[in-house]
Amino acid sequence: MLGEGIVKGLAETARNFLGSYVSKDRLTTVQYPEERLPQIEAARNFPFLVYDGEDWQQGMRCVSCLICEKECPPKCISIEKSKDKKLDASGKPQFYPTVFNIDVSVCMSCQICVEVCPFDAIKMDVDFELSTKDRFGDLLWNKERLSKSNEYYREIHPTEAAAVDAQLAEERAKLEAKSKLAAEAKAAAAATVPAQPAVGATAEK
Amino acid sequence: MSATTAATAHFTPKPSTDGGEGQLLEVSMGPQHPSTHGVFRMDVALDGERVVKLKPVFGYLHRNHEKIAETETYLGSMPYTDRLDYLCSITNNWAYALAVEKLAGIQVPERAEYLRVITGELTRLQNHTSVIGFLLQDMGASGTPLMYAFREREKVLDLFESLTGSRMMCNYMRFGGCRADMPAGWLQQAQKVVEAFPRFLDEFERLLSGNEILMARTQGVGVLSKELAVDAGITGPMLRGSGVNYDIRKVDKYGIYERFSFKVPLGEHGDVYDRYMVRLLEMRESVKILQQAMRDVPPGPIMDAKTKLRGFRPKAGEAYGRIESPKGELGFYLISDGSPNPYRYRVRPPSLVNLTVLEDMCLGQNVADIVVILGSIDFILGEVDR
Ligand code: SF4
Ligand code: SF4
Numbered sequence: 001m002l003g004e005g006i007v008k009g010l011a012e013t014a015r016n017f018l019g020s021y022v023s024k025d026r027l028t029t030v031q032y033p034e035e036r037l038p039q040i041e042a043a044r045n046f047p048f049l050v051y052d053g054e055d056w057q058q059g060m061r062c063v064s065c066l067i068c069e070k071e072c073p074p075k076c077i078s079i080e081k082s083k084d085k086k087l088d089a090s091g092k093p094q095f096y097p098t099v100f101n102i103d104v105s106v107c108m109s110c111q112i113c114v115e116v117c118p119f120d121a122i123k124m125d126v127d128f129e130l131s132t133k134d135r136f137g138d139l140l141w142n143k144e145r146l147s148k149s150n151e152y153y154r155e156i157h158p159t160e161a162a163a164v165d166a167q168l169a170e171e172r173a174k175l176e177a178k179s180k181l182a183a184e185a186k187a188a189a190a191a192t193v194p195a196q197p198a199v200g201a202t203a204e205k
Numbered sequence: 206m207s208a209t210t211a212a213t214a215h216f217t218p219k220p221s222t223d224g225g226e227g228q229l230l231e232v233s234m235g236p237q238h239p240s241t242h243g244v245f246r247m248d249v250a251l252d253g254e255r256v257v258k259l260k261p262v263f264g265y266l267h268r269n270h271e272k273i274a275e276t277e278t279y280l281g282s283m284p285y286t287d288r289l290d291y292l293c294s295i296t297n298n299w300a301y302a303l304a305v306e307k308l309a310g311i312q313v314p315e316r317a318e319y320l321r322v323i324t325g326e327l328t329r330l331q332n333h334t335s336v337i338g339f340l341l342q343d344m345g346a347s348g349t350p351l352m353y354a355f356r357e358r359e360k361v362l363d364l365f366e367s368l369t370g371s372r373m374m375c376n377y378m379r380f381g382g383c384r385a386d387m388p389a390g391w392l393q394q395a396q397k398v399v400e401a402f403p404r405f406l407d408e409f410e411r412l413l414s415g416n417e418i419l420m421a422r423t424q425g426v427g428v429l430s431k432e433l434a435v436d437a438g439i440t441g442p443m444l445r446g447s448g449v450n451y452d453i454r455k456v457d458k459y460g461i462y463e464r465f466s467f468k469v470p471l472g473e474h475g476d477v478y479d480r481y482m483v484r485l486l487e488m489r490e491s492v493k494i495l496q497q498a499m500r501d502v503p504p505g506p507i508m509d510a511k512t513k514l515r516g517f518r519p520k521a522g523e524a525y526g527r528i529e530s531p532k533g534e535l536g537f538y539l540i541s542d543g544s545p546n547p548y549r550y551r552v553r554p555p556s557l558v559n560l561t562v563l564e565d566m567c568l569g570q571n572v573a574d575i576v577v578i579l580g581s582i583d584f585i586l587g588e589v590d591r
Binding site for chain 2: 004
């Protein structure tokens with residue numbers, strides 16, 4: 001019968017319309033900004049720089065190795081490396097970036113900087129409410145604007161942050177064990193050296 | 206003529222071609238025409254309502270993708286491939302990764318192959334849902350079918366976001382595997398979406414497939430003959446809509462596709478309705494592949510351990526990697542001279558090649574049919590213009 005298909009289709013829309021009052025499956029929209037969907041953990045937006053501890057300048061993990069600057073596909077990172085070294089959060093002297101800018105109007109949120117950074121210093125943020133009236137200045141983010149604490153990182157990407165923390169702790173422990181071993185070996189060597197001066201002397205000759 | 210109200214129409218009096226008293230009307234449809242899904246222009250010559258000439262004009266979205274890729278590292282081009290066919294970033298990644306893996310002789314671990322099939326077929330589902338939604342939108346079914354389609358598509362995009370971090374620009378594959386493993390609970394969620402998908406397809410078919418208006422508007426419209434389709438190098442659902450049995454998943458058996466049993470749906474008449482139906486049926490087959498892949502996915506690594514992320518330099522040589530993307534044959538041709546950048550980087554986009562037969566399909570049709578025929582091609586201008 002002509003028109004049967006149309007009637008069938010209309011029955012389907014009616015079912016959807018009425019169903020939207022009872023089933024969440026049929027009404028999937030939410031009234032943003034009053035209502036919000038839960039943040040998806042893996043979501044990524046723009047990069048930020050992680051710092052340990054309280055002070056963002058001292059705790060900054062970035063050692064200014066310039067790898068991310070080189071690998072960023074649209075080349076939107078610009079870094080200037082420091083001439084001097086500064087103590088980082090764990091008390092080791094490190095280089096640091098005197099300038100670290102990301103032009104987020106160019107950044108394409110690809111996450112490659114995060115993947116290539118060997119120091120887990122740069123991670124992806126999830127903040128998306130970034131509209132601004134200043135098209136140039138407000139979209140060129142400097143290192144102060146980019147710095148966020150490790151606590152913040154743990155909050156937005158708990159699983160990933162836990163893995164990074166564990167890995168960093170392991171590396172640090174290994175390093176400490178190594179330096180301890182080295183110190184012990186040094187001490188042992190120092191202890192054995194006076195006992196066999198002749199052997200050492202002949203070996204040297 | 207309602208379809209042309211948004212276009213700039215200008216009158217150019219010209220003698221009629223058939224010697225009658227009718228005059229040809231030249232209409233420029235686009236580049237901002239809502240049915241073109243981007244910036245694409247058609248110079249149409251009309252005799253009354255009938256199309257006598259159609260010249261596609263593209264290039265408005267040219268971004269120099271191939272040349273940029275030649276100045277980037279191999280890895281650096283991966284996020285750019287997302288932006289080719291921005292509805293199907295994962296299959297774009299796959300084709301590019303496949304080409305590079307061929308070039309450098311990289312093996313992909315088992316689990317990564319499964320992840321690729323799962324995400325690739327999910328991409329096909331969400332591409333086809335949006336395409337048929339848009340096709341019906343162009344036909345004048347404003348809103349309803351498209352919204353139903355988008356509701357379903359959103360579920361797949363949520364899966365993408367929780368796996369790759371982004372809904373559309375997934376940037377998911379790497380040479381020798383995939384970037385991220387499934388987070389906890391992802392597989393179960395994906396299984397739920399896939400299990401519920403046939404119900405949506407049933408609903409969509411009840412809604413429209415038997416609709417008399419849809420049939421009148423699409424059957425016998427925009428016929429593409431088998432011979433022309435083959436000669437013009439058409440691929441994908443458009444070729445199969447014309448009844449040619451050619452699916453690269455079956456022909457090349459790239460990845461692990463030979464492990465799954467699925468059929469290749471074929472059309473008969475090569476008209477818009479057949480192309481619409483082929484896509485609907487293809488989604489049902491994709492659901493079958495997804496069910497098999499999700500059942501069998503093994504544990505293991507997702508990245509080839511020998512392939513480095515940085516400092517990647519394949520040895521000199523050339524390679525062509527192609528896959529069956531939702532739109533057709535998507536291929537990447539690469540020449541390496543041993544440096545960190547490709548010496549030549551070329552994309553074989555299905556959208557562009559499929560668009561070349563537009564005039565042949567439109568000649569003799571009404572002007573309002575152009576929009577429908579265009580919608581049935583399924584092209585994305587990001588890929589056409591590159
Ligand atoms: S996310 Fe991509 S584009 Fe943005 S700064 Fe990092 S590497 Fe560059
Ligand atoms: S963010 Fe990482 S890769 Fe970039 S300069 Fe700092 S340490 Fe190097």
